[in-house]
Amino acid sequence: MRLLLVEDDDHVAAALAAVLRRHGFDVAQARNGQQALDHLLPGTGGEPFGVVLLDLGLPDQDGFELCGRIRATTAAPVIMVTARADVRSRIHGLNLGADDYVVKPYDTGELLARIHAVSRRAAPEEGGGHTGEGGAEELRLGPLVVRTATRQVVVDGEEVPLTRKEFDLLTLLAQRPGVVFRREQIISEVWRTSWEGTGRTLEVHVASLRSKLRLPTLIETVRGVGYRLAAPEQH
Template sequence: MRLLLVEDDERVAAALVAVLGRHGFQVRHARSGHEALDALVPDGNEPYRVVLLDLGLPDRDGFEVCSRIRAHSGVPVIMVTARADVRSRIHGLNLGADDYVTKPYDMGELLARIHAVARRGLAAAPEPTEQPPAPGPLEARGISIDRERRRVTVHGRDVPLTRKEFDLLALLAQSPGVVYRREQIFSEVWRSGWEGNGRTLEVHIGSLRTKLALPGLVEAVRGVGYRLIPEQPADTEPGR
């Protein structure tokens, strides 16, 4: 099984490569985010079955590397890091990591986790001839969101949105009525943490409300987040 290890600490990497090699893994060691992304470019060789990703890389944050990997590949990613706080765990998993292991860890447990995500990745892999279906448009409250062409219309009227406004609307419209937590919105739209960025989200929500001109479309749930209201509420004021 081929495995990509992304770790800038040479001592830690050498120990891991030695142990993984004894357990039958063919390990490539990448020392930076740039080197890791280059290693994942298809080159005709057997694809990597798992990526072990450290977060403290010298050229870019491991969260960004995970986001870039997930944008182009379904290879299972295990974040292996000293960041043990809950916010980092949630952020990493929301970005698409399959597992999150904190240092120091038990080597037996790490091996078990590698095999577990590799099995899940193999089971989820499509047949070679299968083409992923194009995402259909999202419809809600007279809004049509074409995710392929990144186009939004309201009752047939084109509404130009910025990239982040579009991504924010598309996220909320995936499940009308469901409350999306602020932390989740920032992880999926901004690819960053929520803390200290509250004003940014409020500004984008306000801009969406103005451009779409649909009162009460996006409702704030105090202390939690936002949701898209699927039907026009009767005799209520727009959410603030």
């Protein structure tokens, strides 16, 4: 797999690239935002990048802004790598289209696990659902409509853009409203891993969904167990 490492510190990039290459990745480095965009332009040669590792502290532009531009350029999964550990920054990054968020300092094993997890989701499988009008796969819950065939989410008639994992998480819960999904089950089905460190990522994705959907009571936390989706009242 080709991997684009967006990192302006050559010493950090060299050490990380060496580890990644030992694990079979073909690594290219971009030292600033413009180089990253140049690498991702169609027709630049080579196979498309499978994953982008994006450091937010870049010399020429804000990493969050760059993430939005990368997302408009490629469908490759983006993992933000940064020292910003606050939840607000994590949610902001996910809202901009990042697929995951890793806080420095990190364990290389953790980073590798996250790379493999997002790459497995790069070509998402279409889930099941209830057949709605016109033959489309739809899950309808009050003002919320989840269209699994086209991977669209609509709230009160307005489409809400979600990342891959946000959509997969919402679809999983929406298929069985009122049923409590254990955290371990969600991580296994959405992230396809049993790796315990994914738990924090799950919490961030739930918070991001609540913010984007603007239905704060839709996803309920069942303390010590997991989450369930409670269908709001019909409008």
